[in-house]
Each structure stands twice: as C-alpha cells, then as structure tokens.
Amino acid sequence: MELRQSAQEYEIPHQLTYYECNELGHPTLSMVMSMLSVVADEQSSKLGLNQETIQATGGTWVIASFEGTLDLHSLKIGDTVILGTRATGYNRFFATREFWLRDMDNQRQYAHIQSLLVFMNLTSRKIEQIPEKVIAPYRTPQVKKVSRGKRPQSIPQNAELSGRQYHVRYFDLDANRHVNNARYFDWLLDPLGEDFLTTHQLKSFSIQYHQEVRAAQDITSEFTLVEPGTSLHQIKNGDTLCTTAEFKWQLE
Amino acid sequence: MELRQSAQEYEIPHQLTYYECNELGHPTLSMVMSMLSVVADEQSSKLGLNQETIQATGGTWVIASFEGTLDLHSLKIGDTVILGTRATGYNRFFATREFWLRDMDNQRQYAHIQSLLVFMNLTSRKIEQIPEKVIAPYRTPQVKKVSRGKRPQSIPQNAELSGRQYHVRYFDLDANRHVNNARYFDWLLDPLGEDFLTTHQLKSFSIQYHQEVRAAQDITSEFTLVEPGTSLHQIKNGDTLCTTAEFKWQLE
Numbered sequence: 001m002e003l004r005q006s007a008q009e010y011e012i013p014h015q016l017t018y019y020e021c022n023e024l025g026h027p028t029l030s031m032v033m034s035m036l037s038v039v040a041d042e043q044s045s046k047l048g049l050n051q052e053t054i055q056a057t058g059g060t061w062v063i064a065s066f067e068g069t070l071d072l073h074s075l076k077i078g079d080t081v082i083l084g085t086r087a088t089g090y091n092r093f094f095a096t097r098e099f100w101l102r103d104m105d106n107q108r109q110y111a112h113i114q115s116l117l118v119f120m121n122l123t124s125r126k127i128e129q130i131p132e133k134v135i136a137p138y139r140t141p142q143v144k145k146v147s148r149g150k151r152p153q154s155i156p157q158n159a160e161l162s163g164r165q166y167h168v169r170y171f172d173l174d175a176n177r178h179v180n181n182a183r184y185f186d187w188l189l190d191p192l193g194e195d196f197l198t199t200h201q202l203k204s205f206s207i208q209y210h211q212e213v214r215a216a217q218d219i220t221s222e223f224t225l226v227e228p229g230t231s232l233h234q235i236k237n238g239d240t241l242c243t244t245a246e247f248k249w250q251l252e
Numbered sequence: 253m254e255l256r257q258s259a260q261e262y263e264i265p266h267q268l269t270y271y272e273c274n275e276l277g278h279p280t281l282s283m284v285m286s287m288l289s290v291v292a293d294e295q296s297s298k299l300g301l302n303q304e305t306i307q308a309t310g311g312t313w314v315i316a317s318f319e320g321t322l323d324l325h326s327l328k329i330g331d332t333v334i335l336g337t338r339a340t341g342y343n344r345f346f347a348t349r350e351f352w353l354r355d356m357d358n359q360r361q362y363a364h365i366q367s368l369l370v371f372m373n374l375t376s377r378k379i380e381q382i383p384e385k386v387i388a389p390y391r392t393p394q395v396k397k398v399s400r401g402k403r404p405q406s407i408p409q410n411a412e413l414s415g416r417q418y419h420v421r422y423f424d425l426d427a428n429r430h431v432n433n434a435r436y437f438d439w440l441l442d443p444l445g446e447d448f449l450t451t452h453q454l455k456s457f458s459i460q461y462h463q464e465v466r467a468a469q470d471i472t473s474e475f476t477l478v479e480p481g482t483s484l485h486q487i488k489n490g491d492t493l494c495t496t497a498e499f500k501w502q503l504e
Contacts, residue, residue: 018289018290018427022427024427031271038271174270174271174273175273189422197422
C-alpha cells in the first residue's frame with residue numbers, strides 16, 4: 001500500500017474592512033489577492049519557510065500567472081470570511097498553489113484561484129530548478145506535468161485600445177521592494193471607468209506576469225472589450241509588455 | 253456631588269500585514285489612518301450610530317483636521333498592536349476624537365492622533381449644529397471651547413515647490429463614494445521620493461482638509477522643505493486648495 005501525505009491546507013478568518021472594499025461596499029480584487037498572499041506567506045512561515053530561509057538558497061519564488069472564478073459581489077464590508085490556501089503540486093520547474101475565499105459555514109465560495117509559480121535565481125535573474133528544501137515542507141505531490149492554467153486571450157491586432165498612464169508610487173512597493181502582484185489589478189481595472197465597474201460583476205479572470213514593473217516607472221494600462229462580457233488587458237512599460245490579463249463580466 | 257460619565261474608549265487588536273507596510277516593513281501612515289478610522293466606525297456602530305442612522309438626520313460627519321505624533325518605525329510586519337479611539341469633547345459646531353496605536357503591554361505608544369470634526373448638511377453642503385442624537389451616545393463632555401489643534405504652517409510665498417500630478421482612481425473611492433481621508437497621505441508623501449522616505453522617520457504631522465477631492469479629478473501634490481526636518485505640503489485641484497499639511501522628520 002502506498003502511503004500518501006496530503007498537502008496541508010491553511011486557513012484564517014478575516015473580517016472585511018471598508019478600506020478593502022470599493023464604493024459599492026464589495027471587496028476589491030487587488031485587496032482579495034493581497035489578503036490571500038498573506039495567508040500563503042503565513043503558511044510558509046509556519047513551515048519554517050520565510051523570505052530569509054528561501055533567499056538563502058540564492059533564489060526566490062516568482063508568480064507567473066493566476067486564474068480564478070469570483071463572486072465578490074455577494075460580500076459586503078463587515079462580513080467575516082475564511083481565506084485559505086494549499087500548495088497543489090510541483091515538478092522541476094513549476095509549482096502550483098490554490099486559494100479560496102469562503103463563508104464560515106463552508107456553504108459558499110466567493111473566490112477560487114489557481115497560481116503558477118517558478119523559482120528565479122537572484123543573481124542571474126533566470127528561472128532555475130526548484131530546490132527540494134523550499135518545496136518539501138508543503139508535502140505537496142511531485143507530478144510529471146503541472147497545469148499551466150488558462151492563458152489570457154491575445155488582444156486582436158486591429159483592436160481599438162483605451163487606457164491610462166500610471167506612475168509607480170513609493171507606496172506601491174512592498175517590503176521586498178517590489179510592486180506586489182496584487183497591485184496590478186488596480187492598474188488593470190481602473191481604465192474601465194466607474195460607469196463600467198459599477199454596472200458589471202467580475203466573474204472570472206486570468207493574468208500572466210511577463211516582466212516585472214519597477215519603482216518609479218511610468219506604465220500604460222490598456223484594454224479592449226471583445227465579445228460582450230470579456231475585456232482583454234495589457235500593461236506596458238514603454239514597448240515592453242509586462243502583464244496580460246482577461247476578465248469576464250456579467251451585467252449587474 | 254456631580255455625576256460624571258466618562259467617554260467610552262474602544263480598542264481592537266490588529267496584526268500588521270505586509271500590504272499595510274512600506275518597503276522598509278513599517279506600517280504606512282495612510283494605512284494606520286485607515287485602520288484607526290475603522291476602529292472609530294466600529295465604535296459608532298456598536299453605539300447604534302452607523303452611516304444610515306447618521307445620514308437620516310440629513311447630515312454627515314466631516315473631518316476638518318488631524319494632528320499627531322508618530323513612531324511607526326518601531327513597528328514591523330507581523331507585530332500585533334492595539335488600535336484605540338475615544339470621543340473627547342464637543343460644542344455646538346465642533347467635536348474632537350483621539351486615536352492611539354499602542355503595544356499589547358501598554359508600555360509604548362506608536363501613534364497618538366487628535367481629530368477635529370464638523371457636521372455637514374447633506375443638501376446645503378454647509379456646516380450645521382451637531383444634532384444631539386449623533387453625539388450623546390459617546391458620553392463625551394460638552395465643552396465651551398474645543399481645541400482646534402495645531403494648523404500646518406503656511407508655505408512661504410517665495411518657496412520653491414516640487415510636486416507630482418495624481419489622477420483620482422476608481423479604487424481610491426470608498427463605500428461612501430468619497431476619497432477617504434486616509435488616502436490623502438499617500439498623495440502628500442509620495443512626491444518626497446524614495447530616497448527621502450527611506451532615510452527619514454516621520455515624527456509628527458498636522459493636516460487640514462479644506463475642500464474635498466473627488467472621483468476622476470486630477471490633483472497636484474506639492475511640497476517644500478523648510479527648516480531641516482520639516483516639510484510643508486499642499487494638494488490642489490486646479491487653483492482650488494484642497495489640503496494643507498506639515499510633517500516633521502528625523503534622519504534615520
């Protein structure tokens with residue numbers, strides 16, 4: 001008989017504050033992604049894998065992509081939710097992690113998100129093999145093929161793009177002196193405008209991080225609406241494509 | 253013998269997350285102000301004074317100013333702190349509230365802040381007398397003279413100003429469809445730049461709100477350094493002065 005160790009789940013309760021919510025009183029995607037990354041960091045710390053232990057290997061985790069389904073419109077300021085995560089699998093070069101946001105009674109999920117991670121050498125800035133010691137504590141299954149997730153649709157060549165410029169502010173930087181992956185969602189969604197954002201519910205998304213956005217850069221966030229209910233997005237720094245994303249919407 | 257009811261304190265514990273902290277791992281002023289306003293809102297709700305009850309009077313509380321002393325550099329991501337507030341006094345037109353951020357053992361204060369509030373009629377947008385029913389539940393002393401607090405020094409006429417433009421983003425708006433008072437601190441401080449902000453500790457501040465900044469506006473945040481360790485700031489929307497502030501700094 002084969003002995004299987006199951007991957008460890010980690011969950012924390014959280015009460016939604018008004019500054020995590022938008023003008024309609026629902027949590028914003030960037031804040032939900034921030035909260036979920038806190039849960040992953042807490043789990044890692046409890047397993048002895050904090051930023052220092054990991055960087056002592058000469059490398060660091062980098063998020064390559066997220067995809068997920070959402071029902072954030074069913075949540076309001078003051079609601080208490082459960083934030084959870086679990087490492088789901090890995091091979092030599094890729095690891096996957098899932099996240100969820102659910103109610104206290106486990107009757108309803110408000111977000112379910114998959115992420116794909118790679119391990120980057122801090123000196124060469126290149127992707128390297130995942131060191132055993134940074135993955136073993138999660139007791140996650142080693143697999144042959146890791147699901148790369150759904151990629152955002154490409155923006156059609158002749159698409160009409162709308163967009164805005166953003167300056168990366170000092171307060172956009174987190175304690176690793178990086179723009180946190182969650183922050184990109186505000187830049188991606190803001191150009192859609194208040195009229196669109198207050199009349200549409202976000203149902204699902206996928207995002208790919210190609211190049212990091214850095215301190216003090218000026219970036220452009222552009223989008224195009226394709227079939228009704230789908231918006232395709234890109235963030236560029238000059239001619240460099242940094243991020244692509246796809247969002248699916250439903251009229252309120 | 254006179255019977256005195258003392259004003260009620262309200263405190264909650266809070267663990268600092270990485271997205272409430274800057275690149276040095278210390279909590280940002282805007283996030284601290286957001287957390288403290290949550291504590292005030294919670295206290296009000298528990299006393300039966302939520303946004304709806306208050307607005308049913310035809311008016312709303314407006315923050316006129318804050319001033320305070322700070323030692324946020326002694327705090328780090330992961331620290332658990334106590335956030336507290338108390339209504340401190342009122343007369344016909346003004347009310348005051350104090351806030352604090354302290355350690356669990358009550359040995360140390362990391363922030364102590366006073367605020368001055370007025371009550372605005374929602375139709376005329378003019379200041380009106382504070383209705384008894386929105387202040388009585390706090391059991392705060394009625395006083396003849398309310399301390400207006402320390403005003404920021406005026407920017408000298410011939411001062412050289414540095415600054416940046418900011419666009420008010422959709423995600424800057426809170427559930428009241430206003431830019432929250434805490435949000436202004438990011439606009440005020442960002443133009444100082446990363447070099448200044450990573451080498452100086454914020455020791456005290458005062459801010460006055462003159463005109464509200466609104467959705468989709470383009471604002472200018474400017475500052476000048478006066479005597480060593482003091483910066484004077486203003487936020488303008490075109491020619492309209494919206495906010496003035498003074499910050500005192502100490503070299504790391």
